[in-house]
Amino acid sequence: MVxxxxxxxxxxxxxxxxxxxxxxxxxxxxxxxVNVLALTDHDGTEGIAKAQLASQNTDLTLxxxxxxxxxxxxxxxxxIGLNVDVDNATLQQGLMEMRTFRIGRAAKMAERLEKxxxxxxxxxxxxxxxxVMLGRLHFAQFLVEQGHAKNINDVFKRFLVRNKPGYVVGxxxxxxxxxxxxxxxxxxxxxxHPARYKMxxxxxxxxxxxxxxxxGVGIEVVSGRQHPEEVKNLARLxxxxxxxxxxxxxxxxxxxxxVELGHLAALPKSCVPIWSVW
Ligand code: AMP
Ligand code: MN
Ligand code: MN
Ligand code: MN
Numbered sequence: 001m002v003x004x005x006x007x008x009x010x011x012x013x014x015x016x017x018x019x020x021x022x023x024x025x026x027x028x029x030x031x032x033x034v035n036v037l038a039l040t041d042h043d044g045t046e047g048i049a050k051a052q053l054a055s056q057n058t059d060l061t062l063x064x065x066x067x068x069x070x071x072x073x074x075x076x077x078x079x080i081g082l083n084v085d086v087d088n089a090t091l092q093q094g095l096m097e098m099r100t101f102r103i104g105r106a107a108k109m110a111e112r113l114e115k116x117x118x119x120x121x122x123x124x125x126x127x128x129x130x131x132v133m134l135g136r137l138h139f140a141q142f143l144v145e146q147g148h149a150k151n152i153n154d155v156f157k158r159f160l161v162r163n164k165p166g167y168v169v170g171x172x173x174x175x176x177x178x179x180x181x182x183x184x185x186x187x188x189x190x191x192x193h194p195a196r197y198k199m200x201x202x203x204x205x206x207x208x209x210x211x212x213x214x215x216g217v218g219i220e221v222v223s224g225r226q227h228p229e230e231v232k233n234l235a236r237l238x239x240x241x242x243x244x245x246x247x248x249x250x251x252x253x254x255x256x257x258x259v260e261l262g263h264l265a266a267l268p269k270s271c272v273p274i275w276s277v278w
Contacts, residue, residue, distance in 0.1 A: 007275060008262045009038040009063065009082060010192065010248020014130045015047030016067075017137035019253035022051035025261075028254070032059050034262035037276065038082055038248065040065035040192075043098035046132045066091075067192055068181070069098065069172040072207060077197055079178045079216070080246070082274065084187035090277065098173060099133065106134045108168045109160075113139075116165035118148060119213050136160045137252070152257065177218035179214035188274060190218035190246045194237075195230040219272045221250040221267055224248035224259030235268040243269035 012018030013025045020028060021038060025047075029037045037060055039051045048064045055062040066081045084091060110122035124142035125134060140155040143166075151153035159166040172182075182189045191211055194204060208219070219241075221234040222277040238245045245267050267273055 004266075005035045006248060006262045007036045007273075008034045008249050008251070008264065009036070009065070009190075009274070010040050010067070010080060010223070010244050011037060011251040011261060012041055012067075013039060013047040013051065015039075015044060016041035016133045017129075017135045017252060019255070020049040020101050023054040025251075026051055026054040026060060026062070029261045032262045033262060034060060036061045036063060037274070038063035038065040038080075038262070040080050040082075040248070042067050042133060042135060043069055043102065044095050044133055045084070045092075047131075048086050052173040061213070066095070066182075068095075068178040070175050070178045071170075071172045072175045072210070073199075073203060075197065076172060077175075077207065079175070079182070079190035079211075080103045080218075080220070080248075081182035081185065081187035082189040082190060082218070082246070083278070084185040086184060086185070088185035090182045091171075091187075094173065094177060096217055102134055103172060105168050105170055106139075107115070108164050109139060112168065113143075113159070113166045118143070118146070121166075122251075133134075136166075139166060157272035175210055176214050179216055181212070183215050188218055188244070188277075189214075189216040190220060190244075190274065191216065192220055192248075193223040193226070193250060194219060194234055195226055204237070208237060208243070212241060213244070216243075218244040218246050220248055221245040221263050221271055223250065224249040224264070228265065231265060233267065235271050237273075239270050244274040244275045244277065 014024045113121040125138040126136040128141040141154045251261045
């Protein structure tokens with residue numbers, strides 16, 4: 001029997017809000033039987049060089065990626081760039097803006113939490129983060145540590161989403177800008193975990209239309225923590241909109257609340273895998 005190549009095209013390291021260093025992520029991916037892994041940290045590519053080095057002389061092929069936060073249709077969506085040239089100036093300038101926004105947002109989040117009686121959140125969150133990126137998951141870890149919530153899921157519901165004490169409204173990249181950065185860096189843009197936005201079918205089709213117009217080529221048909229029904233639905237959309245299909249675990253940590261690296265359903269037969277054009 002021919003062994004199928006195992007692709008996992010969405011994962012995180014300590015260069016964003018993942019628990020494993022790029023090196024440990026590579027080791028774990030290999031142990032889990034992944035053959036092709038994309039490291040797609042939020043709004044930055046600092047982990048890529050380390051991951052690339054760690055994957056040398058192994059059977060694992062590393063794909064340089066990034067997951068860009070985008071404000072679209074009054075909410076946040078995530079756009080993955082695959083096979084990006086991390087040395088591209090346009091991409092890095094864009095990502096730098098995102099980082100600057102994150103720093104300001106983190107300070108505001110801490111201020112808001114302070115008003116809700118929770119002190120020291122900025123330093124507390126920083127303890128869980130590397131020096132390149134501060135995100136809501138780091139605040140979540142601090143809030144759980146301090147006993148303000150029983151787990152990460154709970155902390156998001158009660159503190160870190162719209163209309164809750166630790167949430168800060170703000171503008172991420174526009175869809176057009178994110179696509180410009182990815183395309184300038186020679187990458188392929190992919191809509192990440194479409195089912196997680198809980199959009200109506202009409203709104204999702206509108207997103208795909210705007211995304212294609214801006215130069216997007218792919219959609220995650222298979223994603224971690226996703227209902228099987230969604231796979232069918234997304235495969236249909238990929239076919240209708242002539243989008244290449246991607247799959248990724250969105251791995252963050254070995255804790256069992258997240259999907260394991262490479263543990264993904266197969267893409268439906270109707271899909272054109274994004275790697276078929278590589
Ligand atoms: P940020 O980009 O800093 O706004 O944070 C978004 C990140 O928070 C996501 O990439 C997830 O890693 C994490 N996140 C969001 N919602 C949840 C949730 N309900 N449970 C666990 N992690 C979450
Ligand atoms: Mn994350
Ligand atoms: Mn995401
Ligand atoms: Mn992700």
